[in-house]
Amino acid sequence: MKEIIDIDKKSSFITFILGKESFAVNVDQVLEIIQLEKLTEIPNASEYIRGVLNFRGSIVPVINLHKRFGFKASGACNIAVIVNLSAEGSDRLIGLTVEEVTDVVQFDYKSIRAVPEVGINIDHEYLEGIVEISKEFVFVLNMNKAFDTSELSKLEHPDFIATSTKTEESEEQPG
Amino acid sequence: MDEYINSFIDETREMLLALEEDLLNLEKGGDEDEIIQNVFRTMHTLKGAARMYGFENMESLTHEFETLYDQIRNRQIALSDEIIDTTLRGKDVLAGMLENKESGKQEKEIIESVERYLTQGQEKPVKAPVNKDSESSSFLILLSPDKSVFERGLDPNKILDELKEMGRHKIIIHEPEQSWDAQKANKICETSWEIYLQGKHKLEEVKDVFLFYDEEEYTVLDADVPSSFSEAFIRSFFQKNYREAVDIERHTLENFRELADLRTDDGQMQRSTEVLVKEENTGSENQAAVRSKNSSNSTINVASKKIDDLMNLVSSLVSSTAELKVLAEVHKDYKLNNAIENIDKITKQFRNNALDLRLVPIGTLLNKFNRHVRDLSVELNKSVSVIIEGQETEIDKTILSAIEKPLLHIIRNSIDHGIESGEERIGKGKSEQGVLKITAFYTGANVVIQVQDDGRGFDLGKIKKTAIEKGYLEHDQQVSEKELLSFVMEPGFTTSDAISKVSGRGFGMDIVKKELNAVSGSIEIETEKDLGTFITLKLPATLSIIDTLMIGVGKSTLLLPLPEIEYCYQETWENIYSGENDYLKYHDMMLPFISLSSKFNSESDREKDEMVVVINKYDKKYGIIADRVIGEHQAVIKPLGELFINQPYFSGGSVMVDGELALMLDTNYLFSQLAMN
Known part of the structure; x- marks a missing residue:
């Protein structure tokens, strides 16, 4: 965060839908909401990564949020929220695919409550907490935990380097 | 304040280089009076500057030299080779001081020598002072x-x-x-x-x-x-x-x-x-206005990060403009198209200008070699003259620093192994003094640097013998001269019987080649017995833009560096995949290959032919099997970012004309995969 958060001051959040749940991201971190048209897949990348896209001349990775939170994919998620994870001036951009961007809401950090111990399947580390907005529960994301580089940079097939081309090809050979 | 210290360091470094050049000229017998005057002045100026910026040890050392050269120019002390040598060593120590290097011992030795010259001079004045400047x-x-x-x-x-x-x-x-x-x-x-x-x-x-x-x-x-x-x-x-x-x-x-x-x-x-x-x-009101009128056309130092940022912006602009162009064509609006055409033109000029900022004249590096050649020829007791041509040729600063070591090694080799001793040369009917010529010039988008000596040339017979010993060649195998010379660049390949001090520094031709490849450069050796050796380095003028070939695999568009591609051809699915081994018949050789579609787990259509791209890297050939070859692309390569640090296949990405991304394949990694099998 750029400055120490004043927990009494209201901040704006963008809410979006994923599966049947609602999530919120601080508007300060959001750069743009775009339609996913041109996405370049990276072979053998982590299953959480859908690919990369060209955003204002930079290469930005796009994270599959359904996979990340263990949700079942429901149709095409062609909306991406581009967020900047970096606290200081530098850019660390990622895109998050969501089903629908719903609203911009305001609440203060004080009103964020702890996530219930049981009943929530998302890794608690990824969440800042829960907030109630118009009788609906909204998960507030802890961006830095949810999109930790070391975990996301793992390859889909960590053993693929060791697999020899020979065996891969023999499977494809006409039998 | 730091900024000024940095500019002091830069300027001093330049002055030291000029000083070195002066001293070398002095040794070669240049205009003695004028050069001595120059050396004196440089020492004097350095002393003042060092004092101003608090480099005390530098101040005291330059003071010694200033006194020495003052007496030399007044003809109280005779200039000797020994003095020049001491001054050259003094220059090195001074350069070290700029980087805060510890050189106390050397410094002391030098000061002692200088003081010895001074007392010797007082005891026995050389000539009656002929003071022209009186x-x-x-x-x-x-x-x-x-x-x-x-x-x-x-x-x-x-x-x-x-x-x-x-x-x-x-x-x-x-x-x-x-x-x-x-x-x-x-x-x-x-x-x-x-x-x-x-x-x-x-x-x-x-x-x-x-x-x-x-x-x-x-x-x-x-x-x-x-x-x-x-x-x-x-x-x-x-x-x-x-x-x-x-x-x-x-x-x-x-x-x-x-x-x-x-x-x-x-x-x-x-x-x-x-x-x-x-x-x-x-009358202090108009200051700013007048000031700007007086701006000089001198050079400024800019942090390379700033230029990199500018380059990034420019390349974004280039791709955005291309996108705009595609959109405008749909509308068929004459005026809009004209305006975009203009923007396009300006953008391209802008890009060229921005690229230009990274370029520095090659002479800044080549002139440094004068000194190395001198030291080496003294060490090896050979007489060598250096000719440098094309100093003004400009090249990307990153490339220039990357080729310093390889080039130095080539020069060392030339003097140590190439150029013969004085007697040997006379025996062969050559002039006693050897010639080393370094030439730089442009060819297209490349810069070529040639290092030429008139020494004995490579001993092809010896190379062949070693190649057979090392198992690169069969006894009766026919090889071309070019192939033989390529062995010289194999790791650990040496024909020299004893490792000499000069060239045996653990930096062989294989490393030269590797370092050149790292900046997309190449090396070629030509040699003629007793006539000399001709080494040609071909380098891209800039690293920012790379010529690539676009290929398609499944849904992905991938890029390969064009200079590494030897040939592309069609091959049937059966010919590629039905064999027992991963080899293709290419000309007269067995070409090992890597299939990208199987590496990336994408389906390949059995009915359709595949494309074979023959890569020639490190003089090793291998094939890359792709679904299709799309065409050439001038790529500005950008990093994929930290989420892909574990991804070995791609070294970056590039925005294409339509705004989509293409991934740059790392041919080094592909090659290592091949070597593993």
Whole structure:
């Protein structure tokens, strides 16, 4: 965060839908909401990564949020929220695919409550907490935990380097 | 302040390089008087600068040399090869001091040698001093520093102190209402000076005192050439520097007269005169406007990060413009298209200009080699002359630093193994002195550097013998000269019987090749027995833009560096995949291959032919199997980012004309995969 958060001051959040749940991201971190048209897949990348896209001349990775939170994919998620994870001036951009961007809401950090111990399947580390907005529960994301580089940079097939081309090809050979 | 220290370091480094060149010329028998004068002046200037920036050890060392060369130029001490050698070593120590290197021992040795020369010289003066400079000369110096002079870490008073040491003088201080101390406290300098100086120094020496001042801030006029300065000139100088209140008319004539007195009447004039003129400060409003008019066309140092950022922006602009162009074509609007055409043109120019910023003349590196050649030829007792051509050829700074070591190695090899000893050369009917020629020039988007010697050439027979011993070749195998020479660049391949001190430094031709490949460069060797060796380095002029070939695999568009591609051809699915081994028949060889579609788990259509791209890297050939070849693409390669640090296949990505991304394949990694199998 750029400055120490004043927990009494209201901040704006963008809410979006994923599966049947609602999530919120601080508007300060959001750069743009775009339609996913041109996405370049990276072979053998982590299953959480859908690919990369060209955003204002930079290469930005796009994270599959359904996979990340263990949700079942429901149709095409062609909306991406581009967020900047970096606290200081530098850019660390990622895109998050969501089903629908719903609203911009305001609440203060004080009103964020702890996530219930049981009943929530998302890794608690990824969440800042829960907030109630118009009788609906909204998960507030802890961006830095949810999109930790070391975990996301793992390859889909960590053993693929060791697999020899020979065996891969023999499977494809006409039998 | 740091910034000024850095610029001091940069400037000093340049001066040291010039000094080195002077000394080498001196050894070669250049114009002795002039060069000695130069060396003296450089030492003197360095001393002043070192003092100003608190490099104390540097100050004391330059002081020693200054004294030594002062006596040499006065012919109290004879210049010897030993002295030049000591000075060269002294230059190295000085350069080390700039980087805070510990060199206490060497420094002491040098100072001791210099002091030895000095005492020897006193005992036995060489010739009666023929002092050509004994005639004194007079100067009018105008100094009007920029307001920000204190912020640059400079104190004009230091200049005055130095000038005072140079001879008899009269100083007129034009001080505004604010006192000097107040100006110093506020860090705003508004004082100007007129200095009349009489001494035995030359115009250049006086000018050297002002090393760290802009040309607009001072003027040194030779009073012996009265026509060179007039009242109008003096007034305009101060006016230009916004000190309009300077009351010149009142003083100038009077000072002219005094100056003349200084020259003729030696005994009676005071040694030092200072006049303080209080002024009213007016006319400071137009400063900024006038200042910008006076901007000089000198060079500036820019952090490379800033240029990288600019390059990124420019390449975004290039791809956005291309996108715009595609969109506009749909609309078929004549006016819109025209406007976009214009933007496109400007963008391209902009890109070229931005690329230009990274380029530096190759001479900055090549001239350094003069010294190495000299040291080496002394060490090996061979006489070698160096010819350098094409210093002005420009190349990306990153590439220039990357090729320094490889180039140095090539030069070492040439002198150590190529060029023969004096007797051997005479025996062969060659001139005793060997010639090493380094030439740089452009070919298309590439820069070529050629290193040529007239030595004995590579011993092909010996190479063949070693190649057979090492198992690269069969006994009766026929090989071309080119293939034989390529073995020289294999790791651990050496034909020399004993490892010499010069070339046996663990940096072989294989590393030369690797380092060149790292910057997309290539190397070629041609050799002729007893006539010499010709080594050609081909380098891209810039790393920012790479020529690539676009290929398609499944849904992905991938890029391969064009210079590494030898050939592309179609091959049937059966021919590729139905064999037992991963080899293809290509010309007369077995070509190992990597199939990208199986590597990336994408389906490949059995009915359709596949494309084979033959890569020729490190003189090893292998095939890459792709679904299709799309065409050429001039790529600005960008990093994929930290989420992909574990991804070995791709070295970056590039935005294509349609705004989509293509991934750059890492041919080094693909090659290593092949080697593993």
